[in-house]
Amino acid sequence: MDIVNLDLIEAIKGLVKAKKVDEKIVFDALEMVLLTAYKKETGSNAKSSVTLNRETGDYHIYEEKMVVEEIDPDSENAVNEISVEDAKKIDKSYEAGDMLRIEVTPKNFGRVAAQTAKQVMIQKLREAERGSIYDEFSGRxxxxxxxxxxxxxxxxxxxxxxxxxxxxxxxxxxxxxxxxxxxxxxxxxxxxxxxxxxxxxxxxxxHPGLLKRLFELEVPEIYSGTVEIKSVVREAGSRSKIAVYAMDPKVDPVGACVGPKGQRVQNIVNELHDEKIDIVRWDEDPAVYIANALSPAKVISVSVWEEEKSSYVIVPDYQLSLAIGKAGQNARLAAKLTNWKIDIKSETQAKEEGFGQAAEEEDDDILGDIEAGGEAEEETKE
CATH class of the missing domain: 2.40.50.140 (Nucleic acid-binding proteins)
Structure with missing residues (x-):
């Protein structure tokens, strides 16, 4: 019996292992190649199949024939039929209606088949490898x-x-x-x-997702779910803000992200080549959240209008430029982080616009709420 080039079988197995592709896909394709080569070589249009020993390369090609009383030469299906008389020459037990499987493997066909298979297998392996790589990375x-x-x-x-x-x-x-x-x-x-x-x-x-994933990798409390990242915004290479929250009031989410001596956040800053990162505490109260988001600036008061998703923030006169930031960056990032419109005014400006008294009344409440996270947030900037 002709043998498909054994070197080809071994090469396929080696490549399948190295390229991490599905062996079945490759060998199924090789069987199809053998079948195609057979039909091209013999010109046969009969129904045929191939079996391939995937260890030795030994293969067999078969044609399937329906046993009939008499073959009609004008029938389109004549090529797939065999007369009872001829079938009984193979085995006397055959009767009309039986399905007969005849081996038709050509002699000296292995060399031709192997040469054809090599060319096709290279292409099939490439396709299988591409598919394997796509499957691996599409999930990432x-x-x-x-x-x-x-x-x-x-x-x-x-x-x-x-x-x-x-x-x-x-x-x-x-x-x-x-x-x-x-x-x-x-x-x-x-x-x-x-x-x-x-x-x-x-x-x-x-992408903001890079910053989020880096924190997940660096901070065990985030990976375990103890601390949750609520929002991330970036102006890559310059400044980022990340809002974090912990269900357990005993856990300091900002401190967890900063890490001992600021090491956790510093590792991320180093990875992003000194991009400044503000870690702020998320709060369900939008006024407190907005005040936190404007870190490192100190806030006197925040007034919010829920329907318009807008806020009026008052800061000390000497903190106005810090709250707004260079070219408006700090205010812009805080607005994106909270998804609220933020109008920032100095204490003097607010009094001129009639907001001064309201600021004094809200002062203690807002400062008290943001005090807990303030020091840790400042540490990220030092």
Whole structure:
């Protein structure tokens, strides 16, 4: 019996293991290749099948025939029929209506089949590997992945992720960051696309999800669910704000994120190349939450209008520029974090607009609520 090239079988098994693709997919494809090669070689249109020993490469090709009393040569199905007379030459027990399986493996066919199979198998292995890679990475969208910078072209950075290269587009890079070949880099898996050339892994260094995932990795209390991240906003490379909350009043969510001597948040700051991070305490009271969100600025009072989702914040005169931030950044990020419109006024401005007395009445309540998280939040800025 002809043998499919044993080296081909061994090569397929080796590649299947190395590329982590489904062996069944590859060998099923090889059987189809053998069947196609047989039909091309013989010109047969009969129903046929192939069995392949996936250890030795030994294969057999069969044609399936229906036993009939007499074959009608003009019938379209004649090629799939055999007369009772001919069937009984094979085995006397055959009767009309039986299905007969005849081996039709051509002699000296193994060499031709192996040559054809090699060409097709290379393509099938590539397709299977692409499918395997896509399945692996499509489930990691929204996750953080560590890779090695390979090279860059037209300001796009290509990252070695092991079995595939990731793409870090210029638009997803933090302004001012520089990476060189062989640098380790953590990225957010933004999107996994299917393309004709295989899966395309789009990475990001600017997505708020990167900051969230880094905190989940760095802070055990977040990973365990003791501390919950409520909201994250970023102006990548410059400043971020993250709101955290703990159901257990005994747990300080801000302190947990800051870590002993500020080490946890500092590790994340280092990873993001000195991006400033404000960790604030989330609160169900929007006035308290807004005051916290304006950290590191101190707040005198916050008035809120639920229907309009707007607020009027009063800060000490000397804190106004800090509350608003450079080019309005602090106020802008606080508004995005809380999803509230925030109108910030100094104490003097508020009195001129008639809000001064209200500010004095609310002063103690607001300051008392934000005091607990204030020191930890400031520590992140030092």
């Amino acid at each position: 969208e929204g996750d953080v992945i560590t890779g090695t910078v390979k090279w860059s072209e037209s300001r796009t950075i290509f990252v070695d992720l092991g079995r595939v290269e990731g793409i870090l587009p210029y638009a997803e890079q933090i302004e001012g960051e520089e990476f060189h070949p062989n640098d380790k880099i953590k990225c957010y898996v933004l999107e996994v696309r299917k393309t004709t050339k295989g899966p395309e892994i789009i990475l990001s260094r600017t």
